Structures are given as structure tokens and as C-alpha cells.
Amino acid sequence: MLATLESVQILDTAERIAKMILNSDVVENYRQCLYKMKTSSETQKKIERFTKLKEQYEYVQRFGRYHPDYQTIMKETRLAKREMDMDENVANFKRAETELQNLLDxxxxxxxxxxxxxxxxxxxxxxxxTKHKVGCSTGGSCGCSA
Incomplete structure (x- = not known):
């Protein structure tokens, strides 16, 4: 592919947008939440416990309710997932992750x-x-390109 002036400009603009995203408050919040989640020993114990129970859950699922530990594993897995999801660091990370995904979308x-x-x-x-679609019926007063 031959590089044209237009393709070089598009690549430069894409690179500028990527840098703006990486330097945004949303990404900074995401990084901080990820760091807190990864460095909290209490949070990591909850995640590890859930991960181990999930492996047992997947094994028990192969046999369904006929497995002797079916009820126990199902209950423990749900409780561990709830405990992990209710952890402040995990909850904050999931909110930051959703916020970043919405920005990218x-x-x-x-x-x-x-x-x-x-x-x-x-x-x-x-x-x-999106907040503004073409034809938002406000006559363009919202700032969109109606």
C-alpha cells in the first residue's frame, strides 16, 4: 500500500485520539481501580476463592444434580461470587471498566x-x-447536528 498524504493524516489523527484517550480521566480512574484491586490482599483472596470454586462448579456441572456435591458447590459458588462482587475494589473496578467501555463506544x-x-x-x-442522534427533535438546540 502506498502512503498517501490523506492516509498519513488519518494515522496521525488516530494516534492523537489514542493519546488523548490514554491521558483521559476515565483511563486514569480505570488504572487506579485496577491497581487497588490487584494490590489488595483481601480482594485477591476473594477472587482466588471464587476462581477455585468456579473450577469445582464447572466440574460438577458435567454431572449435573446427580453429582453428590452439586447443591453444596452451587451454593458456595454463588456466595463466593456475591462476596467478590460486593468487594469495594471489585465494584469500583467494574464501574471504571464500564465507564471506559462507554467512552470507547x-x-x-x-x-x-x-x-x-x-x-x-x-x-x-x-x-x-448515544446522547444525541440525528433528528433529536430539539432543532439542534442540544448541540447535535440535527
């Missing part, structure tokens, strides 16, 4: 729509909605 939609309104953009979230 929004950027993907903006880029896709700049090419064409009919471009389909996979956001990974079937319920993702």
Missing part, C-alpha cells in the same frame, strides 16, 4: 458516523445509546 460511533450515517458500529453493548 461513543468514540467508535462518532468516527463511524463521520464516515456515513449508515455505517454499523459494533459497540459490544446492545443497549448502548
Amino acid at each position: 461513543e468514540i467508535s460511533l462518532i468516527i463511524g458516523r463521520s464516515v456515513s450515517e449508515s455505517v454499523k458500529v459494533e459497540t459490544g453493548n446492545p443497549f448502548f445509546e
Whole structure:
């Protein structure tokens, strides 16, 4: 592929956008939450316990309710998952992860729509909605391109 001025400009713009994302508050919050989750010994114990129980759960699932430990493993796994999910560090990380994913989805939609309104953009979230769609019925007062 021959490099044209337009393709070089597109690559430069993409690189600038990537740097802006990496330097954003959303990414910084994500990194801090990930660090806290990874360095908290209490959180890691909960994650490890759930992981071990999940392996047992997957083994028991092969036999279904006929396995002698089926009820026990099912209950313990659900309790461990709840305990892990209720951990402050895990909950904060999941919120930060969702916030980052929403930012990336929004950027993907903006880029896709700049090419064409009919471009389909996979956001990974079937319920993702942008704040402003074309024809928002406010006459453009919201700032969108109505």
C-alpha cells in the first residue's frame, strides 16, 4: 500500500485520539481501580476463592444434580461470587471498566458516523445509546447536528 498524504493524516489523527484517550480521566480512574484491586490482599483472596470454586462448579456441572456435591458447590459458588462482587475494589473496578467501555463506544460511533450515517458500529453493548442522534427533535438546540 502506498502512503498517501490523506492516509498519513488519518494515522496521525488516530494516534492523537489514542493519546488523548490514554491521558483521559476515565483511563486514569480505570488504572487506579485496577491497581487497588490487584494490590489488595483481601480482594485477591476473594477472587482466588471464587476462581477455585468456579473450577469445582464447572466440574460438577458435567454431572449435573446427580453429582453428590452439586447443591453444596452451587451454593458456595454463588456466595463466593456475591462476596467478590460486593468487594469495594471489585465494584469500583467494574464501574471504571464500564465507564471506559462507554467512552470507547461513543468514540467508535462518532468516527463511524463521520464516515456515513449508515455505517454499523459494533459497540459490544446492545443497549448502548448515544446522547444525541440525528433528528433529536430539539432543532439542534442540544448541540447535535440535527
